[in-house]
Amino acid sequence: MAFHTLLDQVGGLGRFQLLQVAFLCLTCFLVCPHILLENFTAAAPVHRCWVPALDNRTGLLAGNLTGHLAGHLAGLLAGNLTGNLTGHLAGLLAGLLAGNLTGHLAGHLLRVSVPLDSDRRLEGCRRFRHPQWQLLHPNGTGTNASEAATEPCADGWVYDPSTFSSTIVTQWDLVCEAETLRSMAKFSFMAGMLVGGAVFGHLSDRFGRRLILRWCSLALAIAETGAAFAPLLAVYCALRCLAGFCIMGVLNNSSVLIMEWTALRFQALGVTTTIGAASVGQLLLGAVAFAVRDWQTLQLVYSLPLFVLFLSSRWLAESARWLITANRPEEGLRELRKAARMNGRKEAGDALTMEVLRATMQEELEAAQTKPPVSDLFRTPNMRARICLLSCVRFANFMPFFGLSLHLQHLGSNVFLFQGLFGAITLPANYAGLLAMSRLGRRPSQALFLVLLGSAILAITFVPRDMQTLRVALSTLGVGFSSAAIMCSLAHGNELIPTVVRATASGIVAMAGNIGAAVAPLLMILAAYSPHLPWILYAVSSFVPSLVVLLLPETRNRPLPDSIQDVEKERKGSRKAEEQDAFIKVTQF
Template sequence: MAFEELLDKVGGLGKFQMLQMTLILPSLMVVVCHSLLENFTAAVPGHRCWVHILDNATVSDNDTGILSPDVLLRISIPLDSNLKPEKCRRFLHPQWQLLHLNGTFPNMTDLDTEPCVDGWVYDHNLFSSTIVTEWDLVCDQQSQKPLIQSLVMVGTLMGGLIYGHLSDRFGRKLILRWCLLQLAISGTCTTFAPNIFIYCLLRFLSGCSIAVVIANNCSLIIEWTRSQSKGMVLTLIYCALSIGQMILGGLAFVFREWHTLQLVVSVPFFVFFLSSRWLVESSRWLIITNKPDEGLKELKIVAHRNGMKNVEETLNLEGLRATMQEELETTQTKTTMFDLFRTPNLRKRTCLLFFVRFANSISFFGIIINLQHFGSNIFLFQVIFGVLTLSVRCLALYPMNKVGRRPIQMLSMFLVGLSILINIFVPQDMQTLRLILASVGISCVAASQTSFSVHQSELTPTIVRAKAAGLDLLANRCGAALAPLLMALVVYLPTLPWIIYGVCPIIAVPVLLLLPETKNLPLPDTIQDVENNKKFSRKASEKDFYIKVTKF
């Protein structure tokens, strides 16, 4: 916590922090497109079986040319329970007798049918191509779409664990730059994937990078920001993610061919990789990892950029060691992921935060990856959800700073679960009401995510914060990976996935009561800070906050 004193000397929210955010926020806007890309590149268009009499261009429809395509479709494709053409079966032989029924419908089960042995015909009005149309991921192969979505999320899970550890060992900036390059290369190569296996492998590698690009960018901003401004900064980060959702909807509307859309959201990461060289490594991390000389160098760079004068007299190695003496003593022992569970208070916080993040994620991804469940205009839905999350994340800053992190999370997560459960009882033909309830749910998830991220960063000590962020991403991606797989349960009960999506956030509400409130408290730097559980005066913190803001 002593690092706050050093940060006050060099400027906790000034020109440097603004420049750092200017470099970071654009990459966050684009990286979220990769997380939700399969909403569009793997969209399932209308389809039916290919039939020789109707779709073979070398064969005339009939000798006299008097039969229309609708008539030929009627005698070739059976109707489902909704009197729509079947998507996965066709008549074994043309049923000419159906031409003389005058609006009546026979029992289709009495007629011989077969699977789509010659392939499918797709509706290209919405998308010129998707991976579904390219590799025929429909009917018996339709389960591959949620598997691909889950594979991307598993990639983010693995990336969070592996690169989270490497970030604590080698630095936030170095690992971030590597992941930006990895995402640029793997995303671009995905455009030219020759088969579904290569596509899945490349998307998995992209997923490994997605988690770290978000986590390390956040760390490079948060660890350079004073405690009183963390809520505002994290809100800006989440607003950037919401803008990314809106950008994806617009790009998908313009680029209807999946190869082009994939390339458009991948190439910018080569630019982000080059511009990341101007980012400044976290001095907080450098000092905690026993590199005070390098940390002091970065502090002086920040002081210079923030226009802080006469800091050379007070900002020196001796002063830094005196200020951070307790923290530097802890660097003699290397930390691991297991350090999050060694001591009772930190172990309790870690487990509770894991469950809350999991419950939050499973409801968020349950809504956001099933856009086609709410209607056909998924471009509009993507933009609407982006606008809503952007608005709510901006508005959540005031009550979060006024009321606290915990009450906002509890109210938001309860409303998330309630809106999803109510939607179960709304008929499918009432699409407007279903969309409104889904919008309420996604808005509340956004508010909960914003307050949770602030809360989580304030509950975790600096020395293991990247590892905690990796574990947080593990919980996040466990929920994200499970959410699409739950849709396979519709074969047993159509509402079962949505019941799970709704119940999980409601269960998390009483769990939040077991976590302490952190409003206006400084960041803990060491595990001992958490175990000591020091009681800071909120009145003193608030008074100090107003003094600092006025001075700034």
């Protein structure tokens, strides 16, 4: 744990760190909205079956409807229908002969062609086999609509363009029998995140944080830009899966670089800052989606800036801590001297020689001679317990968060308002999490926020849909509690994992969290059996980790471990003595 002595010499929070944090915050600001993009690109507009007599305007004006009307008019003249329909049919014929498909005429054609659901709205997945003209009778006589034969939407659907001009739902008709494909499209991105967290975590420990972050940002830009032009749903899902795969390489390395370049007392603050930047990106996503209603244009608006991000990342510094533990001390020394110059401590940087570095980090350099395999994470008891417990907590943290964030249409009708409120609440929530960690500690803070999150989700479950204001308030509070819990979990996890395997272990823990994120949209399929069941499961997954997190060690005011041996040396009975022996002065953060 000797690196922080070198970092104190060159400056633990100076101009160098501020520029690093600023760039990584910009990275999170641009990248994180891609996780929630399908709230708008995959939104399902109000829809109904295609009605040939109404929606085929050319055929209608050419007289294709005349036969229907003429037949019913003949029935009227023969006395088969009541005389009260005369006015309706006469109005329909007058509108047809005048060539004007008025709203009055369209309303009548919809009424006789599409049945109503239990809420007295047009059915979205069924239509009458034959027009039910008797439904136009003002006294409601004639055949009951519920007895009339219906059929699926054999000719396609008509979508309401008032909210979204186009989405992947309208492009590939992901409604009715194909509605589950919407969840699969969201699942493909989460599945990519699931695999990418583990793969790029290992690659980051092997090849460096900066290199993996740069190339993942380029691959993400290519995949997301290509998704806007996908000709088939399968191609779109594959590209989104690749995007999810790469996004973890960007986000994980962003937080790791901040942790490894920042002084101990500012590490939690640095992680909170990047999460705050992601929250601002989430907040602006609602505003941008409100202005851009076409899904392909919205996809490009968020994809093209990633190419600029890739080109700008060449000035990002590699982690000196990682370079030293990876047995590349010369490069690590060069990065430390660069940080000293930018922080106005050039003399301290010049005084920092290879002999000083080797003497300070002798134990870490000896451990770096043999690169620990991934199996070492589970070979020693303390490390194994930490990985398993962190994975459990992260899985249960991510499931309710993405359950709320990815299903805005299940919470209310105004998805733009929800997105804006969810982004706005995470800013004070992250500050509340930071404050709670500094006052209560890492473990009690997570437990508190998780219990509050589960309570908010349970309350949402039993609030009627017509009480929109209360649902909006509870949903917003739930996202705030969830965001605070995740921020505490990220900071706690990075403080528990040693430098030599930090990215690999973070990738494994992130993989567990991404399993929870991937399960979240799949649970919505259970809403077909009970609309409350998915939300009850989200609530249960919030209560369970509030107990599990208490089994992890507290890390407030503790220096970061650099090797697995550092983790194994920690014993509950010797914590107090180690804190007294530590010569590093820390603050409450």
